[in-house]
Amino acid sequence: MDSELKEEIPVHEEFILCGGAETQVLKxxxxxxxxxxxxxxxxxxxxxxxxxxxxxxxxxVPFAKALYSLTNRRFPVWTISHAGHALAPKDKKILTxxxxxxxxxxxxxxxxxxxxxxxxxxxRTHVPKDMKLVLIGHSIGSYFTLQMLKRVPELPVIxxxxxxxxxxxxxxxxxxxxxxxxxxxxxxxxxVTGYLLLKPCPETIKSLLIxxxxxxxxxxxxxxxxxILEPFCLANAAYLGGQEMMEVVKRDDETIKEHLCKLxxxxxxxxxxxxxxxxxxxxxxxxxGDIRLCEKNIPHAFITHFNQEMADMIADSLKDDLSKIGNPxxxxxxxxxxxCPSAQILKPPDERFGSDLLPTxxxxxxxxxx
Numbered sequence: 392m393d394s395e396l397k398e399e400i401p402v403h404e405e406f407i408l409c410g411g412a413e414t415q416v417l418k419x420x421x422x423x424x425x426x427x428x429x430x431x432x433x434x435x436x437x438x439x440x441x442x443x444x445x446x447x448x449x450x451x452v453p454f455a456k457a458l459y460s461l462t463n464r465r466f467p468v469w470t471i472s473h474a475g476h477a478l479a480p481k482d483k484k485i486l487t488x489x490x491x492x493x494x495x496x497x498x499x500x501x502x503x504x505x506x507x508x509x510x511x512x513x514x515r516t517h518v519p520k521d522m523k524l525v526l527i528g529h530s531i532g533s534y535f536t537l538q539m540l541k542r543v544p545e546l547p548v549i550x551x552x553x554x555x556x557x558x559x560x561x562x563x564x565x566x567x568x569x570x571x572x573x574x575x576x577x578x579x580x581x582x583v584t585g586y587l588l589l590k591p592c593p594e595t596i597k598s599l600l601i602x603x604x605x606x607x608x609x610x611x612x613x614x615x616x617x618x619i620l621e622p623f624c625l626a627n628a629a630y631l632g633g634q635e636m637m638e639v640v641k642r643d644d645e646t647i648k649e650h651l652c653k654l655x656x657x658x659x660x661x662x663x664x665x666x667x668x669x670x671x672x673x674x675x676x677x678x679x680g681d682i683r684l685c686e687k688n689i690p691h692a693f694i695t696h697f698n699q700e701m702a703d704m705i706a707d708s709l710k711d712d713l714s715k716i717g718n719p720x721x722x723x724x725x726x727x728x729x730x731c732p733s734a735q736i737l738k739p740p741d742e743r744f745g746s747d748l749l750p751t752x753x754x755x756x757x758x759x760x761x
Contacts, residue, residue, distance in 0.1 A: 400456045400464075404614055407486045410505070410512045411496030412474035417448045417614060419455040419468040426519055435716050436523040436549070438468040441510060443530025443557075443692075444635065445628040446473025449614040451529075454698040461706035462713060466525075474509045475501040475627035478618045488516050501627045503634040507538045514546070523716070525709065526551040530664065530691065531635055534558045541646040549712055552655045552705055555691045557664050559642035561635050565663040574633035581629055586622045609695050647677065655708060656682040657701075662691045681708075 403418040422434060438458060440451050448470040455468040462468075474497075479485050497512065499505045518524070526548055528536035533556030540546060557564075562571045573581065589597070597620045618624055647654065658670035667684070674682045689697045 400459055402452060402456070402614065405486055406477075406479035406483050407488075407513075407517075409516070410474065410500050410509045412500050412509065413477065413479055413485060414474060414509070414513070415448050415472040415477035415479070416513075416517075417452060417455065417470045419452075419459045419470075420464065420466070422467045425467065425522065426517055434466050434522075436466045436525065436713070437518055438462070438466055438525045438527065439514075439518075440468065440470040441526065441528045441532035441535050442470065442473065443532055443555075444473070444631055445619075445624070446476040446506075446532075446631075447619065448472040448477065449612060450610050450694050452612045452614055454694055454702055457699050457702035458705060461702055462709065465713070465716075471510065471513055473506050473627075473631065476624050478621055478624060480618075501630055503534075503631065503638055506631065507535050507542070510535055511539055511543060520547075522547070524548045525712075527554065527705065528552070528556070529554045529693075530557050531631075531639070534635075534639055537643055537646050537650075540650050541643065544649065548650075548653060550653050550655065550709060551650070552657065552708070554657045554693065554701065555659050555662055555665060556656055557635070557639060559639065559665075559669060561639040561664070562637070564666060564669075567636060567664070570632060571636040574629055575636055578629055578633055582622070582626050585625050589620050589622050589625075592620075642673065644676065647673075647680075651677060651680050654680065656680065657685065657704070658683065659685045659689060659691055661688055664691050 400419060401421055403423045405416045405418065405423075407414050407416060422428065425433065425437065440448075440455060442448060442451055451470045455470055459466075459468045497505050497508045500509055514524075524547055526536045526539070528534070528551070533553035536551050536553060537558060540548065540551065561567045601619050656670075656673065658665060658667065660667055670682065670684050673680075674684075687697075687700060689700060693701050
C-alpha cells in the first residue's frame with residue numbers, strides 16, 4: 392500500500408516566507424492554492440498537520456498520504472514545518488504574499504510563542520476564511536493547537552486531534568528530566584559543538600549520513616529533509632525544546648473545557664514524554680471528553696512505523712463529521728456552534744457573525760482581498 396500511495400497521491404512542496412521565516416509546506420492532494428481557487432470543486436475543508444519537535448514536515452508525508460487516501464481523497468492534507476526548522480535548497484524559490492496582514496516579522500518566531508503565531512499567520516494568509524479545519528497536532532504540536540484555539544476561539548475548527556500530547560509537565564516526564572539540563576543549561580555547548588562538527592562537513596557526507604539515518608528510522612521519502620544536519624535548524628529545534636521544558640508546565644484546563652466537544656486526545660502507554668499518569672489525570676478531570684489510551688503500543692514518534700494505524704484512527708473518528716460536509720443546513724448550523732455550547736452563552740447570530748455567516752473576530756485583522 393505504501394508504494395501505491397507514493398505513486399498515485401500527488402504531494403506539492405512549497406517554501407514560503409511566513410512571519411519573516413522560511414517555512415516548508417507539503418500539500419497532499421491536487422489543490423495547491425486554495426486561496427485563489429474559485430471553482431465549485433474547491434474542497435470545503437482542510438486537514439492541517441502541526442508536527443512535533445523537530446518540526447520537519449517531510450517526516451509526516453506517509454501519514455498525510457495515508458490520511459488523504461482514507462478520507463476518499465476529498466480533502467487536502469497539508470503539513471507545515473516549524474519556523475527555522477527547514478531551509479529551502481539554493482535552487483528553490485521562496486514564495487511571498489503581499490496579502491499578509493502580519494507581514495512584519497513575528498517576535499521570537501523560533502520560540503514557543505512565535506511558533507504559535509507562525510501557524511496562525513499561515514492560516515490567515517493561505518487558507519480561505521470559509522474553509523473548515525481539522526487540526527492534527529503531534530507532541531508539542533498539540534500544545535500549539537490548544538493555544539491556537541485559545542487565542543483565536545473563532546477559528547472554524549470542527550475537530551482537533553492531539554496525538555501523544557505534550558501539553559503539561561514536560562520537564563517532569565522521564566524524557567524531560569534528561570532533556571531539561573541539556574536544552575536549558577548546556578544549550579550553548581550544544582550549539583558550538585554542532586557548529587564545529589557540522590559546518591565544515593562536506594554536503595555529500597552530510598547527505599549520505601542523513602539518507603542512511605532516515606532509512607534506518609523508516610522516514611525516507613521524496614521530501615526527505617537533507618538540511619536536517621544544518622546547525623541553524625538544529626539550534627532552532629534545541630532553542631524551542633528548551634522553552635518547552637521551561638514553559639509547558641500546567642495543563643490549560645480552561646481552554647480544554649471550552650473546546651472539549653471538538654477535541655480528541657490520544658495518549659500512549661509507552662510514552663516517555665507524556666506518561667500514562669498524565670492520561671489518567673486528564674481522564675479523571677474530563678470524564679466526558681474523548682480521551683483515549685493507545686492499545687497498540689504505538690510509540691511517541693509514531694511517524695517511524697505506525698503512520699497507517701494513526702491515519703486509520705483519525706479517519707474513522709472523522710467519518711460522521713466529513714459525511715456532513717456539503718450539507719447546507721449543517722454548514723449553517725455548524726458555523727454558529729463552532730465553539731462548544733457549554734463553554735459560552737450564545738449571542739444572537741447577527742452579533743457574532745457577519746453577513747457571510749462567518750465569525751468576524753478571527754478575520755477582523757484581515758485586509759481586503761477583493
